Amino acid sequence: MTPQSLLQLTSQKCTTGCPILDRLLYGGIPCDSITEIVAESGSGKTQICLQLSLHAQLPVSHGGLAASSLYLHTEFPFPFRRLHQLCLSFRSSNAHHFPVNDNPCDRIFVQSVHTADHLLEIMSKTDPFIENSKNQVPVRLIVIDSIAALFRSDFDNTPVELKRRSSLFFKISSKLKALAKRFNLAVLVTNQVVDLVGPNEGINGLRIGNLVCLHTSGRRVCPALGLAWANCVNSRLFLSRNEEVIREENEKSNGQSCDFVKKKMRKLYVVFAPHLPESSCEFEITREGLFGVER
Amino acid sequence: MEIWRLPISASQRGKLISAGYTSLSSLSSISSSDLARELTVSESEAMNILKVASHSRGSETSNASCSIVEGAQSAWDMLHDEESLMHITTSSADLDNILGGGIHCKEVTEIGWSSLSLIVNSVLKYKLTTAFGSESIIFMLIGGVPGIGKTQLGIQIAVNVQIPNDFGGLGGKAIYIDTEGSFMVERAFQIAEACIEDMSEYNRFLRKDFQECKIKMLPQDILENIFYFRICSYTEQIALINYLDKFLSEHKDVDMSLWSQVKVIVVDSVTFHFRQDFDDMALRTRVLSGMALKLMNLAKRFSLAVVLLNQVTTKHTEASFQLVLALGDSWSHTCTNRIVLYWNGNERYAYIDKSPSLRSASAAYSVTARGIRNSSSSCKRIKMM
Numbered sequence: 228m229t230p231q232s233l234l235q236l237t238s239q240k241c242t243t244g245c246p247i248l249d250r251l252l253y254g255g256i257p258c259d260s261i262t263e264i265v266a267e268s269g270s271g272k273t274q275i276c277l278q279l280s281l282h283a284q285l286p287v288s289h290g291g292l293a294a295s296s297l298y299l300h301t302e303f304p305f306p307f308r309r310l311h312q313l314c315l316s317f318r319s320s321n322a323h324h325f326p327v328n329d330n331p332c333d334r335i336f337v338q339s340v341h342t343a344d345h346l347l348e349i350m351s352k353t354d355p356f357i358e359n360s361k362n363q364v365p366v367r368l369i370v371i372d373s374i375a376a377l378f379r380s381d382f383d384n385t386p387v388e389l390k391r392r393s394s395l396f397f398k399i400s401s402k403l404k405a406l407a408k409r410f411n412l413a414v415l416v417t418n419q420v421v422d423l424v425g426p427n428e429g430i431n432g433l434r435i436g437n438l439v440c441l442h443t444s445g446r447r448v449c450p451a452l453g454l455a456w457a458n459c460v461n462s463r464l465f466l467s468r469n470e471e472v473i474r475e476e477n478e479k480s481n482g483q484s485c486d487f488v489k490k491k492m493r494k495l496y497v498v499f500a501p502h503l504p505e506s507s508c509e510f511e512i513t514r515e516g517l518f519g520v521e522r
Numbered sequence: 523m524e525i526w527r528l529p530i531s532a533s534q535r536g537k538l539i540s541a542g543y544t545s546l547s548s549l550s551s552i553s554s555s556d557l558a559r560e561l562t563v564s565e566s567e568a569m570n571i572l573k574v575a576s577h578s579r580g581s582e583t584s585n586a587s588c589s590i591v592e593g594a595q596s597a598w599d600m601l602h603d604e605e606s607l608m609h610i611t612t613s614s615a616d617l618d619n620i621l622g623g624g625i626h627c628k629e630v631t632e633i634g635w636s637s638l639s640l641i642v643n644s645v646l647k648y649k650l651t652t653a654f655g656s657e658s659i660i661f662m663l664i665g666g667v668p669g670i671g672k673t674q675l676g677i678q679i680a681v682n683v684q685i686p687n688d689f690g691g692l693g694g695k696a697i698y699i700d701t702e703g704s705f706m707v708e709r710a711f712q713i714a715e716a717c718i719e720d721m722s723e724y725n726r727f728l729r730k731d732f733q734e735c736k737i738k739m740l741p742q743d744i745l746e747n748i749f750y751f752r753i754c755s756y757t758e759q760i761a762l763i764n765y766l767d768k769f770l771s772e773h774k775d776v777d778m779s780l781w782s783q784v785k786v787i788v789v790d791s792v793t794f795h796f797r798q799d800f801d802d803m804a805l806r807t808r809v810l811s812g813m814a815l816k817l818m819n820l821a822k823r824f825s826l827a828v829v830l831l832n833q834v835t836t837k838h839t840e841a842s843f844q845l846v847l848a849l850g851d852s853w854s855h856t857c858t859n860r861i862v863l864y865w866n867g868n869e870r871y872a873y874i875d876k877s878p879s880l881r882s883a884s885a886a887y888s889v890t891a892r893g894i895r896n897s898s899s900s901c902k903r904i905k906m907m
Contacts, residue, residue, distance in 0.1 A: 228765050230697075230749035234742060236707050253708070260703050386838065397797040404703050405754040433836070433845065434865045436669035457668045458794070458833045458848075461704050499669030502706035504891060 238502075241368060241413045242290030243275065244282040244317075247519025248495065251508045255290060258367070258413045261403055261459070262500075263374075265418045265450040266466035267443050271493065271510075272417040274517045275466075276370045277310050279415060280335045281317045283368040286324060292413065294367030295334035295360065299349065301376040305337055316515040334364055343377045343395050350402045357410050368413050369403070375419040375451040393455040400459030416460065420448035436463060436498035437505035443467040462500035468493045495519075528574055537561045538571070549575040661814075661821055661828035663854065665847040666863030670870060671889045672831040673704040674713075675863075676788045678894045679829055680748045681714050683786045686739075689721055694785025694826075695747040697766065701759060701794045705750065714744035716892030749784070756795035760809065763816050770824050784826055787817070791831040793848040807852050814856040830857065869897055 240254035249255050256262050256279060266272050280298055285291025298305075314332050318325060325331065340346050353369075360366045378395075382388045407414050420443065435457050441448050443466075450457065450465075457463070471492045474485050496507040509520045528535065541560050543549055549557075549572060558568035666672050680698050685691025698705065718739055749769075753759050770784055800806040821828050833848040845864070847854045854860065860875040866886075873884040886897035 228751065228762055228769075230751055233707055233710065233745040233748055233750050236750070238706055238708065257706070260706075391799075394797065394799040397794070398799065401755065401795060401798060408703065408752060408754060433667060435667050439868060454667070454834070454836060455797075458797075458835075460668075461702065463669070501673045501704045502709045 239287075239292065239411065239413075240290070241279060241283050241292050242285065244278045244516060245510070245518040247508060247521055248510065248517075249290065251495065251497070251503075251506055251519070253503060256413045256415055257462075257502070258292070258411050259407050260461040261400065261407065261414045261416060262462045262464065263416045263418055263450075263460040264464050264466065265420060265441075265498070267420045267448060267468070270443065270466040270468045271512050271517055272466065273306060273372055274309075274512055276372050276415060276417065277306065277313055278516045280368060280370060281313060281331055283413075284325075284331055284334055284364070285321065289321075289324070292367040293364070295336065295364045296368035296370060297353065297356075297366050298335055298337045299340050299346070299369070299371045300337065301340045301371075301373055303339070305339070310335070312514065313516055320515075336366070340371075340377065342381060343399070346371075346377060346399060347395075347402070350399070350406065353406060354409075357406070357412075365410070367411065368415070369406070371414075371416045373417040373419060374399075374456075375417075378452060379419075396452070396456050396459050400456075418456070419451045421451050423447040423449050438465065438496060438498055441465055441467065441496075441498075442469070444469060462503070463498040464500075465496040465498050466493065467496065528571075530571055530574055534561075534563070534567070534571060537563065546575055661817060661830065661857055662859040662861065663830050663832050663847065663857040664861045664863065665832035665834050667834055667845070667865070670863040670865065671887075671894065672863065673702075673790055674709075674889050675894055676790045676829065676831055677705065677710050677713055679786060680788055681710070681717050681744055681893070683827075684739075684744055684747050685717070685721065689724060692785045694783055695749065697749045697784055697787045698751070699759070699762060699787065699789045700750065700752045701754075701789070702791055703752065704790060705752075707745070710745060710748070711741050712891065713893040714741040717744070720892075753795075756798075756809070759792075759795055760813055763813055763820075766820055767816075767823075770820065770826075774824065784824065786827045786829060787820065788829045789831065791833055793833045796849055797833075807850070810849060810853050811856060814853075834862075 238260075239258045240252070240256060241258070242249055242255040243252065264272050264275060276298070280296040282290070283292045283294050283296050286293050310332060314330070317331060338349060340349060357366045378392060382392045403414050406412060420441070423440070423446075433454060435450075435454070441450075450463070469492045471490050472487050473490045475488045492509065493511060494507050494509050497503045497505060509522060510517055511520055530538075538561065552572075554565055554569040554572055557563075557572065558565040561568065561571075664672060664675060676698065680696035683692050683694050683696050686693045718741060721739075751762055753762055766787070774783060796806060796810065817828050817830075820826065834845050835848045837844045837846045845862075847860070847862075857876075859877045862873045862875045864871055864873065869886045870888060871884050871886050874882050887894055888897040889895075
């Protein structure tokens with residue numbers, strides 16, 4: 228056992244495809260660590276996952292990992308159409324990196340996962356899979372979308388079951404981290420939210436991370452799977468969406484008048500990360516993908 | 523008590539013991555005139571006693587110890603040694619205050635750099651360890667929820683232990699055992715840079731000599747002095763801690779100078795790999811206590827501090843939830859010092875949960891781009907005064 232030289236240890240990052248988001252994340256999603264994205268449904272978690280799987284294929288000089296990705300999805304159906312749409316715009320903006328007949332979708336390996344035990348089984352098979360992929364385009368990104376779906380229904384609310392669930396969290400997380408370290412992978416996991424009822428912040432009055440409380444769609448929420456899972460991830464990002472009524476000035480023929488327009492405000496927050504300060508940025512989702520907005 | 527063994531008269535022996543000299547080592551650093559005054563004997567008698575003492579000590583150097591029970595040390599000697607322990611500054615002035623001026627080297631605690639006044643205070647309290655060192659070792663558990671700053675504290679400790687002696691630091695190296703993969707090199711570099719900047723700031727403040735302002739240390743040097751180990755399972759963790767004995771003795775032999783030894787071991791976090799399914803809980807407790815014992819032995823043998831970062835979990839008690847350190851009560855009790863990090867409103871606080879020498883107190887701190895620092899609200903309070 229020899230200590231690793233810190234000067235040679237560089238943490239590689241995978242670009243998200245948007246320079247504004249990359250700036251917020253100090254380069255992108257880091258390798259050799261588990262990043263979790265927490266959001267309610269319809270906030271853009273899957274969009275980020277798909278976008279990252281595509282951008283991981285960019286060469287390292289352009290912020291990618293020059294790698295293919297393994298996409299484990301638990302919610303059905305897998306958004307193939309959206310992936311194709313994103314793929315088209317990705318290809319057109321990065322045409323010079325890929326040969327003409329190449330399809331970036333070929334380098335995204337999709338696998339459906341049904342239960343937590345199934346996930347553990349898959350991960351034991353992932354080792355040789357990633358080894359073999361080294362010959363072509365190596366796998367350097369694993370996406371699990373979403374981890375919460377595996378645990379929300381299988382477990383009763385008794386202490387024994389909850390303990391078993393916690394122990395599964397640590398098992399899965401430790402396997403993922405071992406894989407991440409061995410092959411220098413970036414791991415992205417998505418999680419759902421649960422509503423907070425009551426006067427306290429956080430489940431059981433516990434605050435985790437920079438934000439006092441997570442708000443989305445006008446409700447107070449907190450990430451699913453509790454404190455045990457929060458201990459398993461290295462970084463946590465939160466996507467919120469809110470409907471805002473904005474006053475817009477409109478010039479009309481008979482002078483100025485203003486309209487009240489409903490706008491969807493989407494924000495990305497850093498809840499906790501070992502290398503990131505507390506920060507947030509606004510973003511929007513378009514046909515071409517998910518991009519940060521500078522105000 | 524070794525004094526019994528000395529070939530001196532019974533009355534002299536009685537006077538020595540009543541004056542508090544119970545071991546040969548306590549007679550080693552006293553002059554004959556002082557001894558004569560304390561024992562109310564003539565100076566020649568005192569010189570005789572000292573000669574006899576040094577003679578019997580000299581003949582016993584081949585033995586491992588000079589006392590009846592191997593390794594035993596009288597409480598007086600321990601107090602003497604403790605008073606001369608080195609203090610490590612903590613980052614936050616408030617934290618330093620509740621920690622009685624800083625952290626004992628043998629006790630692991632949080633280390634960090636803080637406001638200039640704190641640095642000055644710590645330097646004034648700085649003393650060298652005696653040649654015999656202290657036998658009392660303690661190690662510290664720091665627990666907190668995710669995102670409170672445990673890893674930041676760990677990195678700050680690994681950087682601050684390297685502060686040279688001129689600045690009130692220990693000038694030592696660090697071993698960082700990463701079990702979770704939270705250590706980010708760029709963050710460590712940031713903290714190291716900020717630490718060097720603070721040192722040059724202090725230099726300018728105290729020395730006022732612009733020639734000497736430049737600190738020769740570079741952030742790269744600081745990173746080089748952190749021995750970083752990454753482990754992926756609990757068996758690796760135990761194997762590494764077993765290996766550290768060999769690693770530290772090899773390292774000690776190579777570098778004989780006292781001031782560039784490993785002075786702290788940080789384990790981040792010690793609980794992660796033990797929370798998977800251990801079918802036999804008794805086995806887990808045994809493994810954990812074995813590991814704790816090994817770490818304590820390392821701390822004792824190599825005079826270093828051990829900082830263990832711990833996760834927290836909730837405990838169901840009477841239909842309410844309580845935040846407790848993970849891995850159970852028996853694990854919490856193996857450590858003599860415990861600090862719990864928690865949120866209070868919008869501020870981060872550190873609370874001394876258990877310590878044999880310090881009062882229970884809490885202090886606010888903040889995590890900034892430069893590392894662990896005083897919390898900004900406390901700064902405002904100072905300014906208003």
